[in-house]
Amino acid sequence: MSRFIEKLTPVEEALQLLKLHVEPVKEWGDVPVWEANGHVLARDIHAPHDWPPQAKAAYDGYAVRSVDTPGRLAVVGKAEIGSREVPRIGPGEAAYVTTGSFLPDGADTVVPEEYVDEEDGYIIVKDKFEPGMYIDAAGSLVRKGQLLARKGTVLTIEDMAGLAEVAITEVPVYRSLRVAIISMGNELIRPGTPKDTALKVLEGSVIATTGSVIEQFLVDYTPWVEVIDTALLPDSKDTVAWYVERVLPLVDIVLLTGGTGPSRIDMFYQLQESLGGELLFRGLYVIGGKPTSAYIVDGKPIIGLSGYPISALHATIRLVYPLLIYMGNVKRPSPPLPIVRATITDSVKPKRPRPIKVRVEIRNGKYYASPLGKEYQKSSANIGFVLGDGLALTSDRDLEPGDEVDVFLYRAPRGYRHLGLPLK
């Protein structure tokens, strides 16, 4: 294999190549629904029973017979929430209920307590109440056998609340994908005390941040993925090969950052010679994408990413994210990625698909993205992250002011109004 790159592979083609060579995770098992947040449903969920299993009060008040309204009724008991034992009421009788308690036998409606006058063991209902008012009838929310959630859904805390409510307490989910993120580079350091570390950086050392940026993206946006290892290794082909061999059995994917460019000391292509496996592509058709590469060892993808946070993050959003969707069997991801359509305010000639550091403003509910100056667009200018609010993710087409572009937002835009109200 040549040291230099002959052809840059478009993202879509790179993704198809990867999908041809890796298998989505197959193993699954039942887990308690209260531990399922972020996991991927492995089977459709059908309701195992009607819900509610018998009629329930949908308001705090008095369960009565609708034929007795309006009228003066004797309070003969009380339905406790959390218990299926309920009082029985007869003609002229009422029982106190709270929202969610099972409906007393004989009752067919509930009168909210705001609508009654209470007097010494009796209530006075002034209005007519129809049967079924303020109650949830048996099976009214869910019918046995009803499809509730589809395979491939990433479960959320909201789903947990919904399923737990109807007594679905176990759910079939795929096991998490396991990822190792290996950061390579002789210049990289782990931070020590702030002052010592600042001195080292001023002398030319580089704090290993690229791996952290990728890890945080995965933590935030791919909860079905577990980052089980975040190693820091020198630019030594042998050390990295040694390490990858040891971590590979434990993971589904290895992400390598740094050491993957075309230069003399880069090693991705040497590494493949050590580890064997099949090269899928080397160099992605995006700006900053030359270091992005992939090969397959033992059916598992080893993906080389740039050592620059911006380029590694870009490749993660474009390529690794959809790969993790595929390998995780995800059809409905959660949480949604914070990608918005924005109007670009300056012309941009990206040449290839490109991450452009932008300030983002929201005016009249529309997003506007203003590219930072040229000096901040370099891959090495991470400070552009601090000055900006998001990354415009262009295609290779030139953009004129007024054109729309997708923007990955890492903070709320300037001028953000929360549900119509300013934040201040």
Added chain:
Amino acid sequence: MSRFIEKLTPVEEALQLLKLHVEPVKEWGDVPVWEANGHVLARDIHAPHDWPPQAKAAYDGYAVRSVDTPGRLAVVGKAEIGSREVPRIGPGEAAYVTTGSFLPDGADTVVPEEYVDEEDGYIIVKDKFEPGMYIDAAGSLVRKGQLLARKGTVLTIEDMAGLAEVAITEVPVYRSLRVAIISMGNELIRPGTPKDTALKVLEGSVIATTGSVIEQFLVDYTPWVEVIDTALLPDSKDTVAWYVERVLPLVDIVLLTGGTGPSRIDMFYQLQESLGGELLFRGLYVIGGKPTSAYIVDGKPIIGLSGYPISALHATIRLVYPLLIYMGNVKRPSPPLPIVRATITDSVKPKRPRPIKVRVEIRNGKYYASPLGKEYQKSSANIGFVLGDGLALTSDRDLEPGDEVDVFLYRAPRGYRHLGLPLK
């Protein structure tokens, strides 16, 4: 105070009342930038020095004197990344550099290695290279004193990478806000084994999920907030008062879920009598908002939320979130909330601002929100969370098909395309 509610307070008014009675957090300190993710900047950050402090190579290749190009040059040394000691080159000489290494003395440009032929200690440069090409000049990225980030910014992992790069290793941040979430209700249970728990729910018990939904929202969207306590307590005024007294010194805010409605066994208004403090409002002008209440004890807000996840989440999005923004001194929150503008497909008569459970679809880049059926819109119908994808957050105005509405998305919409590519 009356057991029943006389007036519902609009969200904006409730928020103003709270802001009048609570103080934003004042305490702050310097923390290492690699521990600052999610924290709020307490001061503007100005660059303490130029960056880079001296010129750096911006590409892997050879540092040369531009006047020597084109030409055949002797390779006399190598600049190591991570070291400020660099070789000196004279006329007709070159030194190997890698991206980020300091520029050798005497050089004023870098020739990428792809553009040279190498032969036995010499390189041949065929093209003319102008001064400054492929280098980052001293101070070219950041000037000493330059404003980099403003007070009130929630720091992200991207900011960490940017600040660490330019040797800013300590940042002044406010301490986190501390929150206790107390779930009240005799009917509530903590889950045990899935099977036992399902039986209990079928008998009428309710798994305590409301507190978890609120906690997860805070974990996901207010990283400057720490949930330090999630208690479960019975419907006993004395127990809750006892507990609140003990937790109040430790926290900035107490969120109480459940037990706050107007009914006979509800206790929020009794609690205030026990604890003292000043009532700010009782009942929010939103559907499901009657239980939403606030009073102030020792300058700290105690906010009562509904026992229903949907109503508690709704009040959290509308009211608690902006309050946490205010109390945390946040001006630029991160991550952005997943709220999108969507076109509603059915008419809705919300009466008051309301959370409507919706299915969300994206077609041609536009969001469409379809309300679930009436039975799933009840506060008690959590299963609507599972069948839907988001919550439309209406005002009190009627909506006709084609009108736009804000939607809080808890999963990616149906038909989501990732940067133009389908997910499949």
